[in-house]
Amino acid sequence: MPDTAPTIMWFRDDLRLGDNPALCDAVSRGRVVCLYVHDPAFPLGGAEKWWLHGALSALDHDLRAQGGRLCIMAGDTHESVLWLAARTGAGAVVWNRRYGPRARQVDTDVKAALKARGVDAHSHPGNMLHEPWQVRTKQGTPFRVFTPWWRAVQAKGPPLPPLPAPDQPAFAVVPPEIGDRLVRPADLALLPVRPDWAQGLRAQWQPGEAAAHARLDAFVAERVHGYATQRELPAQPATSGLSPYLRFGHVSPRQVWHAVETLGPGDQDSACFLSEVGWRDFAHATLFDFPGMGTGNLRPEYDNMPWRHDPVALRAWQKGKTGYPIIDAGMRELWHTGWMHNRVRMVVASFLTKHLLLDWRVGEAWFADTLVDADAASNPFNWQWVAGCGLDAAPYFRVFNPVAQGEKFDPAGDYVRKWVPEIAHLPNKYIHAPWKAGPSAPGGYPAPIVDLAGGRARALAAWKAL
Ligand SMILES: Cc1cc2nc3c(=O)[nH]c(=O)nc-3n(C[C@H](O)[C@H](O)[C@H](O)COP(=O)(O)OP(=O)(O)OC[C@H]3O[C@@H](n4cnc5c(N)ncnc54)[C@H](O)[C@@H]3O)c2cc1C
Missing domain, CATH: 3.40.50.620 (HUPs)
Structure with a gap:
């Protein structure tokens, strides 16, 4: 009973x-x-x-x-x-x-x-594929590196199958005297007014469970094939766009896993996609085991990094006015839609922490304020990964060159032309380096705020002195 x-x-x-x-x-x-x-x-x-x-x-x-x-x-x-x-x-x-x-x-x-x-x-x-304490090394300690952690996850077999929504649930009647303390979403003043900056968000996103499943279904039907080769190209709609739905739990990672896994084991695209979903679990497991990750360097030697204080450069980065088109396109996409392509997130984060030598925490804070998928685990985890101070981080000396990254991942300049229209007329050979265009360089688009070689050398000198 x-x-x-x-x-x-x-x-x-x-x-x-x-x-x-x-x-x-x-x-x-x-x-x-x-x-x-x-x-x-x-x-x-x-x-x-x-x-x-x-x-x-x-x-x-x-x-x-x-x-x-x-x-x-x-x-x-x-x-x-x-x-x-x-x-x-x-x-x-x-x-x-x-x-x-x-x-x-x-x-x-x-x-x-x-x-x-x-x-x-x-x-x-x-909210996870597996609980953090269910995936441990042979010694029972937390994994510090993704690849062996992912192997251990795979060795466990698939996560539990998703549960169906309850059939005909019975709800208690809420007594009227309780009603006085209840509020409506509108009472929480969550929407921006004066200015209403959310036009781009409304155009791109529909929060909720139904929209999450529509997006998952469309991804499985149309885009997962090709994910492994296309996912690095920001001009292509090749990734799932599920991150805010996972962040707010409109869809569970187990639902995502089982929807994609039906494509069959050994499928390169679904395997690649599922390992990305795995990074989300790994970020949360790292936060669980290293609770200071949100604010403190996971590698303490970075506590002595001589981060600069430069509000002008920070503002240029936030506003998408650095003079480097791939950076500016990414930061404007973020501001307009509340989302940014993963490859571009890595490039803008590298630019901030290396070429500008600004503390990863100021970048993380800007992302936390502007991303619809802002997540207390994935956001600091990835910032620390790019900045070099994470556990399984990219080495600090790997400094992404924004021109080379643009040329490699946006070769036809489509992504840059969409978000930086003032340089859209430039031919492909100048689209990632507009200052080289001479007289046809666009007026109004800023000159680069930092010299790439100089910024890189400054960052590496600071890192070597640690
Ligand atoms: C500096 C930086 C900050 C980031 N901040 C966040 C954040 O606050 N919230 C967030 O969800 N992701 C964050 N990411 C990870 C990644 O960029 C996004 O999850 C991804 O771009 C979301 O797009 P998608 O749903 O189309 O991804 P897909 O490629 O379709 O991937 C499917 C899902 O896997 C998960 N995923 C993919 N890559 C990662 C990753 N590197 N780390 C953790 N989970 C991942 C996401 O839940 C994503 O929805 C950050 C990456 C960087 C480099």
Whole structure:
């Protein structure tokens, strides 16, 4: 017999009904109250806020279609969860796990407080292929390098198959006196006003579970074939564009895995794609095992790196006005759409931390504010990887030359022409080095803000002196 006391399903980074172990648990216990807490102590970037507004609206819509609703509360997480549990007379609160240090601390404290009040609390594995502690070296220690970690993941066989969305869930009626503390997405002031800078985001993205599956289905049907060879070309729509959907949990990595794996073992494209999804797990596992990753160098010797303070150069980078077309195209794509192609993310991050010798944390902070997929694990993990201070990092002396990278990965200049229209008229031979065009060099497009050879030499000298 199901419990008569309702169970609270506490949604966080898992805003979906399908393959949601905590939700399945809640439904199996009886009537369900669905909760999301918006806590200012967990600040979000501007683009993430824009996404969250749409994500909460979509989840509420999907729950209402089943006869339920999403109860949204604003305020301190601990207090909100305990308050709602007390007011609804909940017998249990369930959730899917998070892996960042602060989130884990809050979850541990909430669990203890609920149990002390006689309320059952249960956490589930819902957001990774495998839990971080399930993939260990033979000595039982965390992996520090991706390739052996990935081999160990593959040796475990496929992740568990995804769970179907609960069939005809029963929802508890929310008492009216609780309604006063509930808010609507619009009350959270997540959308930008004056100025409304989200036009480009609206044109490109539709938050929610239905849109996530439409994108996954289209990727599997049309684009996964060719992924291995095309994924490095920013002008091609060759990658999945699933990152914000995975970030907010509209789709689970297990759903992605099983949708792609059906293409058959040994398929080079799907194997390449799945290893990219693996990097996401590896980033979260690294954050779990090295909780200081978000702010501190994983290699402490980098604590002595003589990063420069140069607000003018930083502003030029942020605004896409460095005078290097591939950098400016990437930074403008980011500003306009809330997303940037992975290859270009690596090139702009290398330029910031090496040619400009600016601290990776200022770049990470800009990405955190402007990416719709900004993620507390993947973002610092990748910045540290590019900057050389990560565990399994690219060596610091590998300095991407933005001209050579542009010529290699955007050979016809299509990506640059799309995002840097003021130089679109230049022939291909100048499109990645417009200053060489002489009299036909475009007025208004900035001259390079740093000399490439000089910037590279300065960076390498700083690194050698460490
Ligand atoms: C400096 C820098 C910062 C980054 N910050 C983020 C971030 O905040 N959030 C984020 O999701 N990704 C981040 N990435 C990783 C990567 O650029 C994006 O995941 C990818 O570009 C998203 O596009 P996609 O969904 O089309 O990727 P696809 O190529 O289709 O890959 C499928 C999925 O695999 C995962 N993935 C792919 N590459 C990586 C990677 N290197 N690390 C972790 N996961 C990966 C993503 O979830 C992605 O959606 C960053 C990369 C760099 C170099």
